[in-house]
Amino acid sequence: MAAEVHSTKTRLCLCVFGVLLSMIPATFSLSCNVPDLPCLCEGPTQGSGDHIEYHRITCFLTGEWNVTIGVIPLTRSLILSCSHGGNGTEEPADLKEDLFHKFAGVLQNLTMRRCKIGNLPTEIFTDLILLQRLLLTSVDLNGERLSAIGGIKKNASVKLYSNKLHSLNSDSFGNYFSNVSSLDLYSNSVQEIGNGTFAMFPSLRKLFLGNNTISVVKEGAFSGLQRLSELNVRGNPSMFDGSWCLFKNVPFLTTLDVSFTGLTNATQFNCAPLVHLRRLLIHDNNLTKLDGSVFALMPNITFIDVSNNDLEYIHSSAFHGGLNGLNHVDMSGNHLRDFPILAFESTPNIKSINISYNYLRVIKKGTFSGQASLQTIDLSFNRLHTIDMFGFVALDNLTMIDLRHNNFAIFPENVVWPFDIQPPHIPIKTFLQGNNFNCGCHWMFYIRRGEFKDTYPFFILSDNSTWTCKAPSPVANKPMMTLPLEDFWCPYYNDEACRRGSCECYSRDVDEANVFFCNNNTMHSLPNFPANTFMFECDGCLIDDQVTLQVGAFQASARLTFLVLQDIGLERILPGALQEFPNLQQLDVSYNVLNTFSDDIITNLTHLHTVDLSNNRVNSLSSNTFATNLNLTTVKLHSNNLKTLEDGVFNSTTYLEVLTLHNNPFVCNCSLFWLKQWLQSHLDVVPQLYDVKCYVNSSNPDLYPIIQVADLDFGCYNPDVLTVQEYNAVIVTSTLTLLFLMVGAVTFRHRRAIRVILYTRYGFHVLHDDDDDDVVLDNVRWEYDAYIAYSDEDIQFVLENIIPILEDDDNLRYKLCVRHRDFPPGGCIATTIVTSLEASRRSIVLISRSFLQDEWRLLEFKTAHQRVLKDKRNKNLILVFLEDLTKDEMDDDMRYYVTANAYLSTTDRLFRENLLYEMPRRPLGEIHGDVDER
Structure with a gap:
């Protein structure tokens, strides 16, 4: 019976395995003939039968993998991954010398991950004559078990990631002369590199020692590496503590990465000639300065990255010394407040300069001068507010200047003028997003009007659609390129109040009209501004209250369009006080103590479209208050003492879009019944509609939304308003509507059953997919x-x-x-x-x-x-x-x-x-x- 059950289970597994196999792409095969070992084989590439050779085999080792590797088919690339260290336990496995012998004439790539290795025989890789890549990651190798690496004869790449290497010396890699071309010891715990450590690798071209804890490097550590072209020691924060001239034994270096090493001075780079060096990466260190000719012993350098240091000073000759091949310099993310002039006059082939994320304030005359090959300059995220004349000059191949996120108040005109450029010329993209632009004055107005590109076709303001105004305050945070032309204002100082600083004063570019903002209790009385004043805003500007606004309070101005008199203690506005401003469009007298607002205050101001009387003490308005103001769109009456409003007060406001009435102590009596009806027909005009409340009767202290108060409660309801016929019509219409809604609800709830019955009994298809x-x-x-x-x-x-x-x-x-x-x-x-x-x-x-x-x-x-x-x-x-x-x-x-x-x-x-x-x-x-x- 047990045998029968086992046979049934086996049959089930094979059938299901067959189903799964049919779902796997044709480029893979699961029939690798590897008993009791889960492997995924890619290929095959050639051969047949027992001599089949796969392109790649990946095996997941869980048991006695040191024994079962011998049953894996031939392959060019073998990947062995262990889930629990290997060998079925957490104990390391001692590898046999002939473990990979069967792969000798085939294997090109060998990877072992998380397979804990005990003994690693010296001869284990010597037979793998085609081995090109060896990766041993997290296999617990230490400095005493690396002799097998020296035995590799092929010009191979060796990576020993994430092991337990602590120190390296001349005996670490055995006594063979290896042909290893690339050695990667990334992310170990190497603390010391002894003399002659890499002497067994005369063919080594790339050496990676990054992300270790190297603090001791002996003087002969890199001796014998005459072919080494790339050295990476990044991520060793104590490597340069009191060290000697580290790179004197590697004269053929072309790439050197010493980033994240805690480097505090640049003397390492002019203590020995590195005449073949092309790329120098010294970013993310602690350098505070670059002395003169610091890179002079690197005459063929093309790329220098000194970003994210603590640089505060760069000598004017730091990049001098015949650096004819230098193309790119990155100094971003430092503490530079000043940059020397003519710093790059000895680098004729410089193409890219990045000084972003520093503290530069001014680009001085000659800073970027005569670099005929220069293509891009990145000065973004500094504190620049000024570019001197000839700060940029004779840059014939420039294609991009990045000035984003600086402190320019207006477009820096000296970016443009110094260029002696004759068309045709490659367009110069200029980026200025994130500056504190004052949207006024002639340059900004000139750009907004679209004339800039006609005069300077070789400049492209690539991001001007994102420029926002920081000043003047009324246009703050508005996009500059969509701002109306009349909102571009320049600072104005021709009035006494402006000169004293009592007011913020501007002159409008489009027509030279004046704009004045006076705030913060700075004046004893309202000033007399020039007749061409366009806007006057006083928000709490008076030290003493202005109790009455009378005729002649201001000089007559036909241009005055916007008048704001907030919080100045106004109790009365006399008739005729505003009649000298016939073009007034906006009147704001909010936050005062006005008790009345008579009919003749704004009479004949036909252009008026906004009146703000909010937050006063106004207790009534007559039906003629807005009778002549036919263009009103906004009236704000909230937070006053209004108990009633005369019927017809809004009859002339045909274009009214906003009417605020909340926070008034209205009384719902017959004289206010019209307001409920008006609100019902203007629901979209009144914000906070349900905050427009009233007292229903004197005995009830509660306030109720006017629109919800019953008609009878207004005390003037007529029961004969509806005729009997109208009443009957309402009843019939309501009954039919209710019946229709009930039928619709039942139909919707049972819609599937209805479709099913129509289909199965009558053959009628409703939304049936055929x-x-x-x-x-x-x-x-x-x-x-x-x-x-x-x-x-x-x-x-x-x-x-x-x-x-x-x-x-x-x-x-x-x-x-x-x-x-x-x-x-x-x-x-x-x-x-x-x-x-x-x-x-x-x-x-x-x-x-x-x-x-x-x-x-x-x-x-x-x-x-x-x-x-x-x-x-x-x-x-x-x-x-x-x-x-x-x-x-x-x-x-x-x-x-x-x-x-x-x-x-x-x-x-x-x-x-x-x-x-x-x-x-x-x-x-x-x-x-x-x-x-x-």
Whole structure:
């Protein structure tokens, strides 16, 4: 019996394995003939039988991997990965000398990850004559077990990431002369490098020692590396503590990376000639200065990165000394407040200079001068506010200047003028986003008006659509290039109040009209501004209250358009006080103590569109207050003492868009009933509508939203307002509307049942998808109309309910695939399930507890579900629940499907109709003309 169970389980595993194998891309094979070892083989590339050779094999080692490696097929690239150190334990494994002997004439790449190695024999790699790449990462190597590396004979790359190397010396890599060309010891714990450590690698061209803790480097550490071209020691923060001239034994270096090493001075770079050096990376250190000719012993240098240091000083000759090949310099992220002039006069081929993220304030005359090859200058994220004349000059090939996020108040005109450029010329992209632009004065107005590009076609202001104004205050944070031309103002100092600093004064570019902002209690009385004043704003500007505004308070000005008199203690505005400003458009007298606002204060101000009387003590307004102000769009009356408003006060405000009335102590009586009606017809005009409240009667201290107060409570309601006929019409209309809504609600709630009945009983299709039901004549994959998946315990339900509905009906005879009846004897169950499902137009899955406990039945559901996901057609899968089940009893796929899709229940009295509704419209037999005649 046990043997039979084992045979059944084996058969199940092989069948499922076959199904999974069919889903894997053809470029991979799982039949690597590696017993008891999970491997993934890519290829093969050549050979056959026992001599097959794979392109790459990846094996996941969990047991006695040091023994089983010998059974892995031949491969060019072998990747061995261990999950628990290897050898089935956490203990390291001693490798055998002939462990990789069988791969001698084939293996080119060998990788071992997290496989803890004990003994590493010296001769283990000597037979791998084709080995080009060796990667041993996290294998617990230490400095006493590296002699095998010296035995590599091929010109190979060796990477020993994340091991336990602490110190290296002349004995670490054995006594062989290796042909290793690249050695990477990144991310170990190396603290000391002794004399002659790398003497066994005369062919070494690249050496990586980054991310260690190197603090001691002996004088002969790099001796013998006459071919070394790239040295990387980044990420060793104590490497240069009291060290000697480290690089004197590596004269052929072309790339040197000493970033993140705690370097505090640059003497290392002029203590020995590095005449072949091209790239020098010294970023992210602690350098505070660059002395004169510091790079003079690197005459062929092309790239210097000294970014993210603490540089405060650069000598004017730091880049002198015949650096004819220097192309790129990065000094970003330092503390430079000044930059020397003519610093690059000895670098004729310089192309890119980056001094971003410093503290520069001024570009002095001659700073960037005569560099004919210079293409880009990055000065972003500094504190620049000035560029001197000839700060940029004779830069014939310049294509980009980045001045973003500095402190320029206006466009730095000296970026433009010094250039003696004759067209045609490559356009110079200039970036200035994030500066503190004052959107006024002639340059900004000139740019906004679009004339800049016509006069200077060789300049492109690439990001001017993002420029925002920081001043003047009324336009702060507004985009400059969409700001109206009349909002561009220059500082103005021709008035006494402006000269004293009592007011912020501007003159408008477009027409030289004056704009004045006076705030913060700086004056004893309102000033007399010039007649061409366009805007006057006083927000709490008076030391003493201005109780009355009378005629002659200001000099008459036909230009005055905006007048703001906030918080100056106004109690009265006399008639005629504003009549000398016939073009006034905005009047703001908020936050004062006005009790009245008479009819004749704003009479004949026909251009007025905004009046702000909020936060005063106004207690009434007559019906003629706004009678002559036909263009009003905004009226603010909130936070006053208004108890009533005369009927008709807003009759002339045809264009009113905003009316604020909240925070007033209105009394809802018959004289205010008109306001409720007006509010009902202007709901979109009144913000905070439900804060417009009133007292309903004197005995109730509570306030109620006017719009919600009953008409009867206003005390003037007429019961005859509606005629009997109108009343009856309202009743009939309301009844019909309610009946229509009830019918619609019932129809919506039972919409599926209605569609099912219309389809199954009358053949009428409503939103029924037939896109795969009629076009099947040429589709050879269909054998069945439906596949029935069910538990053995539910076979009786299939025989008594499913088959009679779908196969025995005289009108619709569907062809079903039933396991007990239609599966071929002796076949692989998994394969038969997959092929039968693929040959069926629908999959009907009968769910019960016994179904959920049967692994074969779950395979049927998962295969049907995968088909739905592949074809993106939910209708292909029909779930039928034979009993009530909770979602906790289902697996994740079924729970997800039931949550997102409809399913059938046998307890539904329309179960038969619902099942037929989910089936194809026409059975296969009807389409192919082979319906049985009974």
